[in-house]
Amino acid sequence: MIDDLERAIEAMLFASDEALDARQVANRLGDEMTPGEVRSIIVRIAARHNGSGIELVERGGHWHFQTPSDLAHLLRRERDDPRKLSRAAAEVLAIIAYHEPVSRAEIEAIRGVQTSKGTLDVLMEAEWVAPAGRREVPGRPLIYKTTDAFLQHFGLNSRKDLPGIDDLRAAGLLDPVDLAFEEAVGELDLVKDGEEA
The missing domain is CATH 1.20.5 (Single alpha-helices involved in coiled-coils or other helix-helix interfaces)
Structure with missing residues (x-):
């Protein structure tokens, strides 16, 4: 039997327009629950939805409901194709994902060509890349990292799920x-x- 607390957490996750982590859910509940206790309830909810028409999945420590991939084709609507990444933007994104945190100069050294500021701007606008601070070297260049939105968009739980050289x-x-x-x-x-x- 589902208790009121489990129902409240399930409703919160279902109604949220963004993925939530256990700490955010615990804060919204306002009770004396730890993120660990909330996470165990979320895992129980996810298990209950396993194999149903919707599933509760974790991406980068954040939880959200989604349609199972084997049913997604039933829900697709005709829409404008999203703008595709240029080859340069895809290369820069891959370099940041595999080498983060990385500076623009390091990206250029790996690619062997200059990287325009516009390429990084496109990736930051998509919220897949964000500044991660400054490297403690002369000139203190800005360094970049991938974001939780990157993990969610590409269906990764963490950077460890990126394909390795043998997979590629x-x-x-x-x-x-x-x-x-x-x-x-x-x-x-x-x-x-x-x-x-």
Whole structure:
């Protein structure tokens, strides 16, 4: 049987237009509940909705209701296509996601080309990237990090869920020139190991 507290938490999560973490829910309840106690109730609610027409999911420590992916096609509406990221913006976003916190100069060093301020502005406007402070080096450059909105948009619980090099290779997403270079370096290492033995 569902108690009133569980119903209140469920209603709060369902009605919220943004994902909430356990601390936010505990604060809204105003009772003497710890975020840990609230989280255990949220986990129980999520388990109850598992396999139903809606599911309660956690993304980056925040919880929200959504349609299960296997039913999403039933709810799609015709709409304008969202603006697609330019190749440069996608590259910059990937660099920030994998190397954060990272400065603009570090992004440019990895990409090998200059990065326009507009590219970073687009990512910040989408709320996928945010300033993370300043690097403690001469010039104190601004450094960037990904946000919880980035995790939610891409369906990640944390940055640890980003695909690794083996996943990217298996999906055919690595540049064939890079793959050939990696193989050549690997063969060169084998030759060096053979000469040393």
